[in-house]
Amino acid sequence: MSRRALGAVLAGITFALVLWLWPRGPKDPEGQIRALVGRVVAGAEARDVGPLDSAMADDFKGPEGASRQEVKQIVAFQVLRNQETVAIFNPSLEVKVNGPEYAEVEGTFVFARTKARSAAELQSGSVAAAYRIEAKLEKRGSQWQFVSATYAPVSWP
Numbered sequence: 001m002s003r004r005a006l007g008a009v010l011a012g013i014t015f016a017l018v019l020w021l022w023p024r025g026p027k028d029p030e031g032q033i034r035a036l037v038g039r040v041v042a043g044a045e046a047r048d049v050g051p052l053d054s055a056m057a058d059d060f061k062g063p064e065g066a067s068r069q070e071v072k073q074i075v076a077f078q079v080l081r082n083q084e085t086v087a088i089f090n091p092s093l094e095v096k097v098n099g100p101e102y103a104e105v106e107g108t109f110v111f112a113r114t115k116a117r118s119a120a121e122l123q124s125g126s127v128a129a130a131y132r133i134e135a136k137l138e139k140r141g142s143q144w145q146f147v148s149a150t151y152a153p154v155s156w157p
């Protein structure tokens with residue numbers, strides 16, 4: 001075997017090992033759920049409801065039987081209603097894992113028209129809405145998905 005061929009084989013093995021050993025995110029259910037909520041929030045801040053869409057199960061039920069599409073429209077209204085910067089803060093998030101395939105989350109989500117980087121930096125008048133959201137998740141396949149949620153407006157701060 002030539003040196004060039006041996007080098008290519010060794011490079012291929014090294015590449016495969018790096019891919020196999022590369023961290024792929026949290027392995028514990030609570031960490032996976034927190035990462036899922038983080039992706040949904042980041043997507044909404046970027047005015048992209050795609051991460052929310054993929055996080056909801058096909059049979060998702062929202063408040064008063066709202067469908068998955070209706071909930072997406074509510075979130076889209078909050079983040080797309082004007083051209084100002086939208087920030088979503090989640091100052092509290094409780095995750096309760098009820099088994100290998102069931103979990104619940106409860107938290108406050110603050111929608112603000114601001115460039116602030118934290119909820120502590122929010123100025124009065126910049127908060128557009130705040131909600132207390134409770135949701136149930138199921139692990140379907142290898143992914144956690146929201147199967148139901150309720151929300152209620154709350155005052156902030």
